[in-house]
Amino acid sequence: MIVLLDNGHGGLINGKYQTPGKRKDWGDKGIIYEGEFNRAIVNGIIQELTLLKISYVNIAPEYRDVRLETRVKRANQYPASKSFYLSVHSNAGGGSGSEFYTSPGDTKSDKIATIFGETYKQEFPDRRLRTDFSDGDLDKEQRFFVLxxxxxxxVLTESFFMDNLEEFENILNTREGRSKIIKYHLDSILKVKSQLF
Ligand SMILES: [Zn+2]
Incomplete structure (x- = not known):
């Protein structure tokens, strides 16, 4: 099994953030650039995967904002039966908790998203899992391009809300919070590997 890791947006080049929007400036309390946060999580996952000798690909290692078409083209070079695509994000727009997306329809992606959602709840039992059970499982379904x-x-993960100050201060902008986010992703990957590949 090869994990295809997508950090979602651009990073900082010479101090300039590469993606319009996708940030939250909390003034004295700090600023979060989503693409940089996503990279921190993806890089943490990679660290663990190298220790476990699990194959992975960093789909967009550059700091510029790689086009979605390019991300997909890179991913589609890998065999569909031996890989899965994991796009890592943090949410915005008002709210709390985390959510897990797949494309519409009942596919292997839904099984993977269910594993992610359940593992998230084990790591963050007191935090909200934002679900949509209308299709019979916990994930939300959207025609996101990469999905x-x-x-x-x-599967696309949205871990917490950048524009929720409590989540920013206690989870997204802390070492402990990020470690837990990395951990639930990693534990999910291990379950996906043993149960679905
Ligand atoms: Zn995003």
């Missing part, structure tokens, strides 16, 4: 155009199973 519908990748040929392998694909």
């Amino acid at each position: 519908s155009k990748t040929k392998m199973p694909a």
Whole structure:
């Protein structure tokens, strides 16, 4: 099994954030650039995968904002039956907790998203899991480009809300919070590997 890791947005180049929006400036309390946060989580996952000798690909190692089409094209070079696509994000727009997306339809992606959601609840039992059970499972379904155009199973995680001050201060902008986010992703990957591949 090969994990295809997507950090979602651009990073900082010479101090300039590469993606419009996708940030929250909390003034004295700090600023979060989503692409940089996503990288921190993806890099943490990679650290653990190298220790476990689990194959992975960093789909967008550059700091510029790689186009979605390019991300998908890179991913689709890998065999659909032996890989899955994991896009790592943090949410915005008002709210709390985390959510897990797949493309519409009942596929292997839904099974993967269910594992992620359940593992998240084990790591963050007191935090909200934002669900949509209308289709029979916990994930939300959206025609996000990277979810519908990748040929392998694909899941997108939205860990907490950048524009929720409590989550920013206690989770997203702390070492402990990020470690827990990395851990639930890693534990999910291990379950996906043993149960679905
Ligand atoms: Zn994002």
